[in-house]
Amino acid sequence: MPSPGAEQIWLWIGTALMAVGTLAFIGMGWGEEDPEAQEYYIITIFIPAIAASAYFSMAMGFGLTELSVPWASEALDIYWARYADWLFTTPLLLIDLALLAGANRNTISTLVGLDVGMIVTGLVGALVTSSQTMRIVWWGISCGFFLALLYILVSRLSAQASTQPGSVGALFSTLRNVVILLWTAYPIVWIVGTEGLGLIPLYWETAVFMVLDVLAKVGFGFLLLRSRSVLDQVSSSTADATAAD
Known part of the structure; x- marks a missing residue:
């Protein structure tokens, strides 16, 4: 059984990987002069940059609250900074996808609204102290937003x-x-982790969330930004559409 506070190693690893991702994306976009292509780099750079700040705060012991709940013998450690991270980074990621698809404003607004609803209701579920059942109810509501998304x-x-x-x-x-x-x-990690049914300890929950965050932010960004020719093609098609209008 890992010792209390051992999960901080994963938070420091997450901080480092997000910071490296940010610097890598800055380097990949260096010298890009096309305004349409720059938009992708700007959005994608901010995703790991915000995540690095959130992970650094958690690694330093901030962005954390302890909740006393009747169904557990010990207080639950809830990293609310993780939700603050997701509240900003996941809409940016969806905007990247939407721009790539050539989505209209209504589609982008719908995606962002559903995403914010998913994150906020997940946070409410994590902060509920009345009963474990109510936590699961809020998790279900959050999953409803996710399925719609x-x-x-x-x-x-x-x-x-x-x-x-x-x-x-x-x-x-x-x-x-x-x-x-x-x-x-x-x-899935939420419901089996300490914020849900408590089937896995905080140490492994933190490790899995860190890996998912790095893949979903740095991995996603690398796949997007390495395709510079594709981004140039998007910019060209956007320019042609604007000229036609």
Whole structure:
């Protein structure tokens, strides 16, 4: 059994990897002069940068609260800074996807609204102290927002992406599938972790969340930004559409 506070090693690793990702993305976008392509780099750079700040705060012992609950013999450690991270970074990630798909403003607003609802209700569930059952109820509400978000991703957003050039559509499909796969793991970890049923200890919960965060932010960003030619193609098609209008 890991000693109390041992999970901080994972928080420091997460801080380092997010910081490296931020610097790598800055380097990948260095010298990009096209305003349309710059938009992807700016958004994607901020994703690991915000996450690095959140992980640093958690590693330093901030962004943490202890809750006394009647069903546990010890107080629960809740990293609320993790939710603050997700509240900012996940909408940015969805905006990246939506821009790649050529989504309209209504689709982007719907995605961001569902995402915020998912994160906020998940945080409420984590902070509930009345009963474990109510925590699970809030988890279910959060999952409802998530399922609606997935529906928009695989239906409306995918339909809009199908109108993009072949390489752009292929990159969107890859990134969409990465998001679906990784994001589906989050509610599973939540419900089996200390914030849900308590089947796994905080040490392993923190480790798994860190790995998921790095893959979902740095991994996603690398897949997107390494395809510079595709981003240039998106910029060209956007410029052509604007000129036609």
